[in-house]
Amino acid sequence: MDIAVMLYDGITALDTIGPYEVFAATMKSNVKFVAKKKGLIKLDSKMGCLHADYSFSEVTSADILVVPGCSPPNYKTPMNDEETLNWIRQLHETTKWTTSVCTGSLILSAAGLLNGAKATTHWSSFDLLHSLGAIPTDDRVVRHGKIITAAGVSSGIDMALQLVAWELGEDKSKGVQLILEYDPKPPFDTGSTKKAPAPLVEQISGMLQELSKQEPDL
Amino acid sequence: MDIAVMLYDGITALDTIGPYEVFAATMKSNVKFVAKKKGLIKLDSKMGCLHADYSFSEVTSADILVVPGCSPPNYKTPMNDEETLNWIRQLHETTKWTTSVCTGSLILSAAGLLNGAKATTHWSSFDLLHSLGAIPTDDRVVRHGKIITAAGVSSGIDMALQLVAWELGEDKSKGVQLILEYDPKPPFDTGSTKKAPAPLVEQISGMLQELSKQEPDL
Numbered sequence: 001m002d003i004a005v006m007l008y009d010g011i012t013a014l015d016t017i018g019p020y021e022v023f024a025a026t027m028k029s030n031v032k033f034v035a036k037k038k039g040l041i042k043l044d045s046k047m048g049c050l051h052a053d054y055s056f057s058e059v060t061s062a063d064i065l066v067v068p069g070c071s072p073p074n075y076k077t078p079m080n081d082e083e084t085l086n087w088i089r090q091l092h093e094t095t096k097w098t099t100s101v102c103t104g105s106l107i108l109s110a111a112g113l114l115n116g117a118k119a120t121t122h123w124s125s126f127d128l129l130h131s132l133g134a135i136p137t138d139d140r141v142v143r144h145g146k147i148i149t150a151a152g153v154s155s156g157i158d159m160a161l162q163l164v165a166w167e168l169g170e171d172k173s174k175g176v177q178l179i180l181e182y183d184p185k186p187p188f189d190t191g192s193t194k195k196a197p198a199p200l201v202e203q204i205s206g207m208l209q210e211l212s213k214q215e216p217d218l
Numbered sequence: 219m220d221i222a223v224m225l226y227d228g229i230t231a232l233d234t235i236g237p238y239e240v241f242a243a244t245m246k247s248n249v250k251f252v253a254k255k256k257g258l259i260k261l262d263s264k265m266g267c268l269h270a271d272y273s274f275s276e277v278t279s280a281d282i283l284v285v286p287g288c289s290p291p292n293y294k295t296p297m298n299d300e301e302t303l304n305w306i307r308q309l310h311e312t313t314k315w316t317t318s319v320c321t322g323s324l325i326l327s328a329a330g331l332l333n334g335a336k337a338t339t340h341w342s343s344f345d346l347l348h349s350l351g352a353i354p355t356d357d358r359v360v361r362h363g364k365i366i367t368a369a370g371v372s373s374g375i376d377m378a379l380q381l382v383a384w385e386l387g388e389d390k391s392k393g394v395q396l397i398l399e400y401d402p403k404p405p406f407d408t409g410s411t412k413k414a415p416a417p418l419v420e421q422i423s424g425m426l427q428e429l430s431k432q433e434p435d436l
Contacts, residue, residue, distance in 0.1 A: 014239035014398065021232035021371065024263035031265045040269060045242035047249045049269040051258060102399075123399060140403045152399025153239070157372070162405045174408040175418055179426075180232065181320075181341060181370025183409030184402040185358045187380045190392040191401030200393055 001028060001167060004062035004091060007035040007052045008084065009042045010074025010218040014153050015101040016050060019066050022160035025176040026168055034059045036083060042218050044071040056087040061094035064163065068156070069102025069122065072212035079110035088113070097163060098147050101156035105149040109134055117144040122152035123193050124208040154191075157182065219246060219385060222280035222309060225253040225270045226302065227260045228292025228436040232371050233319040234268060237284050240378035243394040244386055252277045254301060260436050262289040274305040279312035282381065286374070287320025287340060290430035297328035306331070315381060316365050319374035323367040327352055335362040340370035341411050342426040372409075375400065 003023050005016060016033075023029040035041055035052030042049055067088065069075065078084045088111040092098045100108050105121040108114050109132035119134040119142055126136040140151045141159045150159035161182075165173035177183075190196035221241050223234060234251075241247040253259055253270030260267055285306065287293065296302045306329040310316045318326050323339040326332050327350035337352040337360055344354040358369045359377045368377035379400075383391035395401075408414035 012239070013235045013242075017231045017235040020266065021230070024231075024261075024265060029265075031263070033266050043242075045249070047242060047247075048238065048251050048271060051267040051269055053266060140401070151401075152397075154375070154398045154400040154402070158403050158405070165405055170406065171418070174406045174414060175422055177404055177406055177408045178411070178414045178418060178422055179370075180372045181409055182372040182402075182404055183358070183369075183413065184372070184400075185376050186395055186400055187376070187383055188388070188392045188395055190395045191399055193396070195401065196392060196396045200389065200396060204393055204396055 001030070001063045002061070003029050003031045003064045003066065004034050004059050005031060005066045005068065006088070007033055007041040007050055008078045010044050010077065010216055011041060011050065011068055011070045012102060012153055013043050013048070013050060015068035015070070015104065015156055018154060018156035019101065019160035021180060022157060022164060022176055025179045026164055026172055028168060032059055044074050044218070046218070056083065060090065062091055063095060064097045064099060065091045065095050066156075067100040067104035067107050069100065069104040069106070069153070072103070072208055073214045074216050074218055075103045075106045077216045078107050085111040096146060099149070099159060099163070101150045101159065102152045105129060105134065106132060108147070108149070113147060117147060118142055119144060119147070119149040120151050121149065124205050128212070219248070219281045220279070221247050221249045221282045221284065222252050222277050223249060223284045223286065224306070225251055225259040225268055226296045228262050228288045228295060228434055229259060229268065229286055230288045230320060230371055231261050231266070231268060233286035233288070233322065233374055236372060236374035237319065237378035239398060240375055240382060240394055243397045244382055244390055246386060250277055254299075262292050262436070264436070274301065278308065280309055281313060282315045282317060283309045283313050284374075285318040285322035285325050287318065287322040287324070287371070290321070290426055291432045292434050292436055293321045293324045295434045296325050303329040314364060317367070317377060317381070319368045319377065320370045323347060323352065324350060326365070326367070331365060335365060336360055337362060337365070337367040338369050339367065342423050346430070
């Protein structure tokens with residue numbers, strides 16, 4: 001499987017590395033980190049970098065395209081960059097699966113790929129996703145034709161395991177889960193808005209809404 | 219919290235980015251990616267890089283040290299590199315918590331930090347961990363004094379959430395889990411040797427044992 005993972009300044013590392021690691025562990029994937037320009041890509045935390053080994057012009061097709069998300073307001077830059085949106089549209093014409101993690105679906109929306117489509121995003125961005133023409137759907141992994149969108153940050157791991165099952169078989173997906181020892185045991189059970197205490201949801205929602213009003217500085 | 223994440227060629231990306239993302243999401247952490255030399259760090263998949271922003275000589279203390287793991291046989295290089303082991307020992311003298319993910323505990327063992335200590339590692343490396351003087355313990359996160367070791371690859375997320383709870387309080391850990399939407403829903407339930415089908419465990423164990431006999435080429 002040829003997999004293109006799109007990078008851009010301000011990206012969230014785990015959105016990116018979760019799916020990468022699942023695909024890499026299949027040992028049957030060729031994963032390429034691709035950005036507008038090759039080189040270092042600043043993380044949204046401003047504490048570290050990923051690295052694009054390929055530029056858009058070097059990768060013109062893929063079996064799977066992954067568009068990772070980022071903290072607000074960093075998605076505004078790729079959402080308003082025609083070169084980025086055109087590359088996504090171009091790749092999408094060649095893919096078996098076009099996918100996003102977290103707020104990556106906002107970028108897919110900006111590229112015009114989610115008009116009237118069921119899709120998900122980070123729980124705090126449902127209204128924004130709706131305003132962009134998609135039908136927000138509260139599942140961890142949402143399929144609409146060949147477009148797969150995943151919920152916030154860590155959900156890219158689950159999405160990629162599902163794609164591996166579809167593309168390479170259930171046994172391969174089960175094997176990758178075992179290699180990654182993905183048997184989650186978080187100390188608490190507050191990973192969704194349905195499970196977290198309401199005041200905590202409100203507090204974090206407010207913080208992220210404030211950030212979403214700002215302009216990107218990366 | 220000052221957090222030093224050690225990098226080296228041949229590392230596993232998710233071992234590294236899982237804890238990083240948890241600490242970053244606290245917005246109360248200063249995470250530094252540190253390696254023998256600054257610059258690009260090759261991943262074990264040979265499909266991409268991380269980036270060390272700091273060299274060992276620039277980071278001489280930390281509240282938390284994270285030593286990520288890698289696929290066999292890549293851990294042999296840091297395990298046999300005195301400069302790396304000395305840096306780990308030096309940092310350990312300054313830390314509140316010294317931690318590892320996956321086969322990172324083999325590197326902690328090589329540095330002499332796990333003699334007679336309860337510790338964990340990737341499920342396929344228990345014998346090797348035992349041969350290095352530790353007491354392999356089949357839990358996802360194992361505490362021995364101020365040394366915390368986590369199981370394979372993805373377990374670093376759970377470990378870091380636990381450390382955030384201890385250092386910054388349970389509410390902060392719960393909030394980070396919600397920000398990362400860490401509400402795992404893998405398509406199967408084969409993330410541990412107890413849950414995966416026995417033939418699958420045997421197959422992957424055999425593959426990893428074979429790899430462990432090789433010499434690193436990264």
